[in-house]
Amino acid sequence: MPRGITQEQVNQAADAIVAIGERPTVEKIRNQLGTGSPNTVTRMLDVWRQGLAERLRQTSLLPELPDEVGQAMSTLWTLALQHARSQAQQELQTEREALQRASAALDARASEQAAQLAAAESERAKAVEAAKLVVSRAEVQQQLIDRLESELKVQAGERERLLAQNQALVASESQLRQEIQAIEARVVQERERWQQHARAVEDRSHTQVDQARVDLKAARSELAEIRKQHREDERHHQQRIAELTRALSIAEREASHQRGVAEALTLKLGRNSRAENIQRKRTAKTTLRRTRHASAR
Numbered sequence: 001m002p003r004g005i006t007q008e009q010v011n012q013a014a015d016a017i018v019a020i021g022e023r024p025t026v027e028k029i030r031n032q033l034g035t036g037s038p039n040t041v042t043r044m045l046d047v048w049r050q051g052l053a054e055r056l057r058q059t060s061l062l063p064e065l066p067d068e069v070g071q072a073m074s075t076l077w078t079l080a081l082q083h084a085r086s087q088a089q090q091e092l093q094t095e096r097e098a099l100q101r102a103s104a105a106l107d108a109r110a111s112e113q114a115a116q117l118a119a120a121e122s123e124r125a126k127a128v129e130a131a132k133l134v135v136s137r138a139e140v141q142q143q144l145i146d147r148l149e150s151e152l153k154v155q156a157g158e159r160e161r162l163l164a165q166n167q168a169l170v171a172s173e174s175q176l177r178q179e180i181q182a183i184e185a186r187v188v189q190e191r192e193r194w195q196q197h198a199r200a201v202e203d204r205s206h207t208q209v210d211q212a213r214v215d216l217k218a219a220r221s222e223l224a225e226i227r228k229q230h231r232e233d234e235r236h237h238q239q240r241i242a243e244l245t246r247a248l249s250i251a252e253r254e255a256s257h258q259r260g261v262a263e264a265l266t267l268k269l270g271r272n273s274r275a276e277n278i279q280r281k282r283t284a285k286t287t288l289r290r291t292r293h294a295s296a297r
Helices: 005-019 026-033 037-060 066-207 215-269 274-296
Strands: none
Touching: 005 026, 005 037, 026 037, 026 066, 037 066, 066 215, 066 274, 215 274
């Protein structure tokens, strides 16, 4: 029941309805006041009727009249009161039945609304759980994305490091090739110089054979020493070439290993450098064959 309705308001509304010649009912009282629940209005209307009966009883007190007139008036008033009470009880019963029907309808409506509210609360709980599940899955997916991004960054850094290391190995390989070429050039020059020197000695020996037989032995001894020195130098150069060849082979194996690691990372990141590695291997093998061929000579 909305707050504010009082017994005095119900009494005044009922009196106003009686004043215009109508019978006060629960609906008329509620229409008059514009508020109030049927149960409360019924209870307060019963209180008003009880007060009305008391006021009528006080009003029925008449001044002293002759006994016959007083007795007749009293009898008439009693009959009127009984008829009014009977009529009021019938109307009250009718109103109570209407009130019970309205109350049952309100209870049914309240039950229906309670069921709808329970269903809505259930749907709301399901929606909240679904939202929590979505948020949880989103958090897990975000964590997975962050972890993958971190791994990609680490792999990118590792790839950059391996590429830099590979470039350093390529530069070292190029430097080794240059050293081998320089050594081969010096060996060729040294060989030609000794050959020229030997030819000069032999020519000089032939032209002076008659005049330098005594010096021939010394010249031959000198030639033998020169050849020995030449062989020692050539052996030293061959050893150096062999050492450089081994170093080049080790560098090529390391470069091949690093290339393989770089290729795996490049393939994982969507890049393919197989053609470049094959070309590098062919170049290294060609250089190695040339070096071995030169060493064999």
